[in-house]
Amino acid sequence: MQTLSAEQRRFFEQAATTYRADLAADTAAQGYLTSRGLGGALDTFRLGVVRRPLVGHEQYQGRLAIPYLTPAGVVNMRFRCLQPHDCKAVDCPKYLSADGAGTNLYNVLDLKKDSPFIVVCEGEIDAMSFSLAGIPAVGVPGVDAWQKHFARCLEDFEVIYSAGDGDKAGSKFNSLLSREVKARPLRFPRGMDANALYVKEGAGGLRRLIEG
Ligand SMILES: [Zn+2]
Structure with a gap:
């Protein structure tokens, strides 16, 4: 199992906080999550949307940010497309993993x-x-x-x-x-x-x- 440096943890923590705040100001993304039954769970899962990408996260602009929460904080993050299209039909990756991050179990x-x-x-x-x-x-x-x-x-x-x-x-x-x-x-x-x-x-x- 990979362990993250304190700096990486701080980065993911800051990303989760920033994107959660971005989501609070984004009624379209909130509407999408409500349509998926997740409207009341934004804080539980610390869901966010990337509007003000942290350095190195520019390619996730506009995507849903899903932090991997653990007792030790946020250890990873994945990004889901929020475009109203069929991702496959337009050759868009529905999910992107954080660059350089490993694979974790979610939740x-x-x-x-x-x-x-x-x-x-x-x-x-x-x-x-x-x-x-x-x-x-x-x-x-x-x-x-x-x-x-x-x-x-x-x-x-x-x-x-x-x-x-x-x-x-x-x-x-x-x-x-x-x-x-x-x-x-x-x-x-x-x-x-x-x-x-x-x-x-x-x-x-x-x-x-x-x-x-
Ligand atoms: Zn897409």
Whole structure:
């Protein structure tokens, strides 16, 4: 596991604070987050938008900033496109990682929650959705981002669920998690991911996946 220098930590901390303030002044970005069911969670996850990029963050201008929060502060950050287009169709990277940063598990604060189970999601927004529904969840930023040491973070849980999307990448994600940590795949209604289900049916929709 990589450790960050005090200077890197301060930088991520300052970035999170700056972009959170930028979001507070940006009703369009707030509207987008509200449409994804995250309007009440801006402070919980310290979400931001890049309007005044810190030096070295110019290429993230206009993107949603998702800080990786840990008990020791902010250790990483990813940036999601907020343009109203289909990123794939216009060859736009939907997510960008912070230059030079490693790969972390997202939402590790949920590892401390008192629960016999945890959900491992494909992506940050799905992890936020489960967490807001009262179901502890962490996120892996894509199937290729899995790191062997993530398994150690999960070993205290009796049951691990994987929440890959209902597409090819999602089933690859579920297979990987099944192999690495014996995760049980959650079955989403056709065409839905955790966030879509949360927006449509609220916390109950996600809870039923676990109980069913
Ligand atoms: Zn885009």
